[in-house]
Amino acid sequence: MADAAIGTRTIPAEPSAWSRLKTNRDWLGAWFMLPTAAFLFLFLAYPLGLGVWLSMTDARIGREGIFVGFENFTWLYDDPVFWLSVFNTLLYTAVASVFKFAIGLYLAILLNHHLPFKAFLRAIVLLPFIVPTVLSAIAFWWMYDPQFSIISWTLKELGLITTNINFLGDPWNARWSVIFANIWRGVPFVAITLLAGLQTVPPSLYEAATIDGANRWQMFRHITYPMLTPIIAVVMTFSVLFTFTDFQLIWAITRGGPVNATHLMATLSYQRAILGGYLGEGAAISTAMIPFLLAAIMLSWFGLQRRKWQQGEADD
Amino acid sequence: MSQTGMDYLMSTPRRVVTIYVPLAIIVFVLLFPFYWMFITSIKPNEQLVNLDVVNPYWVVAPTLEHIWELLFETPYLSWMWNTMMIALVATFLSIVASVLAAYAIVRLRYKGAQWIGGAIFLAYLVPPSILFIPLSLIVVKYGLWDTPWALILTYPTILIPFSTWLLMGYFKSIPFELEECALIDGASRWQILTKIVLPLAVPGLISAGIFAFTLCWNEFIYALTFISTPEKKTVPVAIISEFVDGDIYRWGSLMAGALLGSVPVAIVYMFFVNYYVSAMTGAVKE
Numbered sequence: 318m319a320d321a322a323i324g325t326r327t328i329p330a331e332p333s334a335w336s337r338l339k340t341n342r343d344w345l346g347a348w349f350m351l352p353t354a355a356f357l358f359l360f361l362a363y364p365l366g367l368g369v370w371l372s373m374t375d376a377r378i379g380r381e382g383i384f385v386g387f388e389n390f391t392w393l394y395d396d397p398v399f400w401l402s403v404f405n406t407l408l409y410t411a412v413a414s415v416f417k418f419a420i421g422l423y424l425a426i427l428l429n430h431h432l433p434f435k436a437f438l439r440a441i442v443l444l445p446f447i448v449p450t451v452l453s454a455i456a457f458w459w460m461y462d463p464q465f466s467i468i469s470w471t472l473k474e475l476g477l478i479t480t481n482i483n484f485l486g487d488p489w490n491a492r493w494s495v496i497f498a499n500i501w502r503g504v505p506f507v508a509i510t511l512l513a514g515l516q517t518v519p520p521s522l523y524e525a526a527t528i529d530g531a532n533r534w535q536m537f538r539h540i541t542y543p544m545l546t547p548i549i550a551v552v553m554t555f556s557v558l559f560t561f562t563d564f565q566l567i568w569a570i571t572r573g574g575p576v577n578a579t580h581l582m583a584t585l586s587y588q589r590a591i592l593g594g595y596l597g598e599g600a601a602i603s604t605a606m607i608p609f610l611l612a613a614i615m616l617s618w619f620g621l622q623r624r625k626w627q628q629g630e631a632d633d
Numbered sequence: 634m635s636q637t638g639m640d641y642l643m644s645t646p647r648r649v650v651t652i653y654v655p656l657a658i659i660v661f662v663l664l665f666p667f668y669w670m671f672i673t674s675i676k677p678n679e680q681l682v683n684l685d686v687v688n689p690y691w692v693v694a695p696t697l698e699h700i701w702e703l704l705f706e707t708p709y710l711s712w713m714w715n716t717m718m719i720a721l722v723a724t725f726l727s728i729v730a731s732v733l734a735a736y737a738i739v740r741l742r743y744k745g746a747q748w749i750g751g752a753i754f755l756a757y758l759v760p761p762s763i764l765f766i767p768l769s770l771i772v773v774k775y776g777l778w779d780t781p782w783a784l785i786l787t788y789p790t791i792l793i794p795f796s797t798w799l800l801m802g803y804f805k806s807i808p809f810e811l812e813e814c815a816l817i818d819g820a821s822r823w824q825i826l827t828k829i830v831l832p833l834a835v836p837g838l839i840s841a842g843i844f845a846f847t848l849c850w851n852e853f854i855y856a857l858t859f860i861s862t863p864e865k866k867t868v869p870v871a872i873i874s875e876f877v878d879g880d881i882y883r884w885g886s887l888m889a890g891a892l893l894g895s896v897p898v899a900i901v902y903m904f905f906v907n908y909y910v911s912a913m914t915g916a917v918k919e
Contacts, residue, residue, distance in 0.1 A: 345822055346743025352730035353793055357756050360768065361790040365759060367767035420659070427656045430648075438660070440906045445663050447902050449851040451869035452891040456666040459673060459884055467669060470684050505663065562760035565853035569873050583762035583854075590766045591858055603763040614758050 369607075371600035378594040389601035398577050399602065402585040408492065409581060410561045413499045417556055418549075420500065421507025426541075428508065429515045439509065446505040454569035457498040461485050461570070485571055488578030495570055495579050499560060507552055514548035515541065550616065558613045562606065582606050667892075674699050674889035681884055699885030700893075707875070708864050709890060715781060716867040717897065720849035723785045727792035727845050728838060734793070735800035736826055740812065750801070757794035764790075765858050772859050783859040784867070788849050795848075796841040803837030804830060840908040843901055850898050868894040 372389055376382025393399040424442065432438060445453060460467055461484035469481040484494045522540050531539070564583040567573065573580035573588060580588070582602055590599020673681065675695040680686055687693045703709050737743065738750045768787060777783040807830055815825050831838070856867045863875055872890045876883055 342741050343743045346737045346741045346746060349733040349737035349741065350749065351733075352726075353734035353753070353797065356726075356730060356786075356789045356793055357753070360771070360787050361756055361759060361764065364764050364767040364771055367770065368763060371767055371770075423655070424659055427652055427659070430652050432652075432656075436907075438656075440903065442660065442663060443902075443906070444667065444899070447847060447898055448667075448895040449853075449869050449898065451851075451853050451873060452894050453666055455873065455887060455891045456670045459888060460666065460669060462884075465682060465684060465884075467684075467689055470689055501663065501666070504659075558758060558760065562762045564762045565869070568853070568857075583760075586762070586766065587854070587858075591769070596766055596770070600766045603766060606760075606763055610758065610760070610763075614755065 368600050369604055371597055372604040373601075374597045376596040376600075378591075378596060382597050385597070389598050390605070392598070393601055393605070398580070399585065401577055402580040402582050402602075403605075405492065405579060406561060406581045406583075409496055409499065409563070410557060413496050413503065413560050414553065414557050416496075416500045417503040417507050417560075418553060420504045421552075422511055422549075424504060424508035425511035425515055426537075428512050439512070443505045443509055445502050446509075450502060450565045451569045453502060454498060454566045457494070457501075458485075458570050461494050486575055488575060491571055491575055491579050495567055498570060499563065499566055502566070503556055503560065507556060510552045511545060511548060514545050518544045550619070554613050554616050557616075558610060561609060561613070667895075670888045670892045674885055674892055676885060678885065699883070700889045702883075703886040703889045703893070707886070707890075708871070709868075709893075711864055712866055712868045712871040713894070713897075715865060716850060716869075716894075719781050719784045719788070719867060720846050722781075723788035723792065723849050724842055724845040726785070727789040727796055728842055730789065731793050731796035731800055731841060732826075732831070732834075732838070735797045735804055736830060738797075739801050739804040740809075740830075741822070753794050753797050756790070757798065761791060761852070761854050765854050768855070769858050778859065779861050779865060781865070784852070784856055787855050787859070788852060791852065792845040792848055796845055799841050799844070800834065800837050803834045807833050836908055839905060843905050843908060846901060847898050850894075 371382065373384055373386055374382030375385050375388070428435070428439060428442070459465075463481060463483055463486060466481060466484060468484075469478070472478045472482070483490060485491045518541060522544075523536060526536050526540060562583055563581060564587065567579055567581055567584045568587070571579045573584045577585075582605065586599040586602035588599075589602065590596050593599075672690070672692055675697065676692045677694055677696050677698070680689070680692065734753065738746045738753075772778050772783045772787070777786065811829055811833075812825050815829055820828070851869070852867075853869050856870045857874075860866050860870065863871065866875070868890070872887065872894065876887045876890065
């Protein structure tokens with residue numbers, strides 16, 4: 318192309334179709350988008366639609382379903398196990414998210430002080446988030462063992478309890494146990510992201526506030542918190558979304574037991590669809606998660622909008 | 634940069650109480666499960682099932698028996714191999730696709746680029762736990778069932794949205810003038826991408842790659858649903874489904890397996906922790 322342009326001084330001819338394909342932005346854009354579009358369409362958009370369709374059929378494993386309208390949903394409406402899973406999912410998400418936020422923010426503020434070995438500390442704090450969830454969940458499974466739990470042993474040695482705690486055998490104990498494991502895993506992500514946010518707050522704001530005689534709480538309330546709000550909105554949306562749709566932690570520790578006490582909607586849909594073979598019903602349970610996810614996405618959207626507004630639209 | 638700017642005025646005892654003690658407690662809780670995995674994997678069986686012989690926080694007469702058993706009497710090495718191959722290929726495919734998409738959205742600014750950027754962001758929010766049922770039908774239909782390709786081709790849907798988003802940030806930070814000069818000199822878009830933009834975006838490529846790799850290693854529900862032959866499984870799935878003999882859990886080997894399965898990710902991450910953190914913050918800042 319370069320040599321064609323140099324030397325010849327003739328009036329440029331109408332560009333050929335091929336060169337237009339190579340230079341026209343819209344066409345080029347389409348070519349560049351092709352691999353991504355193919356992946357996302359074949360393995361994301363299409364299955365998403367298929368899932369909604371499946372939820373309105375009576376498909377089973379090895380058998381094409383026929384359209385049954387909202388029958389699966391009316392059936393689920395009368396199913397106490399489904400409602401128990403909805404309750405568990407909401408409890409799991411709400412409690413874990415609140416603690417992840419509180420501990421994560423606290424840890425971020427602690428890590429934002431002048432500390433020796435700061436980089437190293439930051440690295441090890443992130444470990445629970447990096448290690449595959451199932452593998453760390455197995456460690457919790459072992460620590461929650463009814464007979465050989467190190468937690469029970471320690472509490473007994475300290476004289477706080479006399480018999481082993483039945484961590485995973487009792488419904489409420491099991492719920493708190495999996496929630497704890499989830500918080501353990503999620504805190505590092507929240508903490509490290511908020512720490513990065515804290516580091517973008519200009520120190521001059523704190524200096525000015527100090528001169529004005531603000532105390533630590535006032536500085537947090539009127540400087541740190543407003544500056545962090547957009548990041549908090551994004552991080553917490555992700556955190557809520559991933560907690561709500563969690564599968565692996567529950568599957569590794571309790572598989573929904575004891576007596577469905579820790580089934581989340583995701584684990585219940587796996588059990589019904591893949592283990593039980595009722596694809597339509599399982600798909601209906603997954604589809605029932607969509608309204609909740611949409612709510613979380615809306616929150617995130619408004620969080621981002623607000624950030625744009627704070628930074629000035631031109632930054633985009 | 635400190636939290637208050639007046640940090641250094643705090644007295645040492647006060648710092649200990651308000652910073653070091655809480656920090657130590659949190660770090661202890663965050664790291665304890667790893668210590669416990671490690672200690673379990675080298676403990677002789679009699680110490681595992683009787684906590685009163687020796688202090689369970691310590692180990693007397695450590696043994697490599699569990700690790701030996703794990704490596705040579707189970708298909709653990711082939712599970713590691715599967716996981717590694719799947720993660721590497723899926724990461725590679727995703728990065729290629731993401732680079733092209735991110736470049737097109739940021740620099741070509743074709744019609745609807747903004748809109749498509751938004752759609753890719755939304756794709757990140759569609760969780761695997763609502764896709765695995767229809768995907769399992771699709772995987773069967775495409776003839777990918779019980780092959781590594783089922784995972785290699787489905788993982789990019791999780792990896793591409795985040796990588797694209799992250800790379801968009803990197804591409805935006807590369808001065809546009811460099812590209813303009815090249816365009817005037819007659820370079821094609823492809824030449825600009827491979828010769829100018831990519832070399833400058835190496836840190837971004839590394840962080841996207843690490844993120845994608847760790848995510849693949851962590852993926853569970855697709856691997857659980859799409860692979861049924863025990864030897865073809867990935868580490869997380871194999872560990873929890875193949876390690877139970879009736880009611881007896883081989884805790885030592887199970888913990889060794891969990892620990893060793895974490896090692897590749899931990900190594901990758903230790904080398905690139907700074908890229909990783911800047912990647913996460915970069916993505917949040919976008």
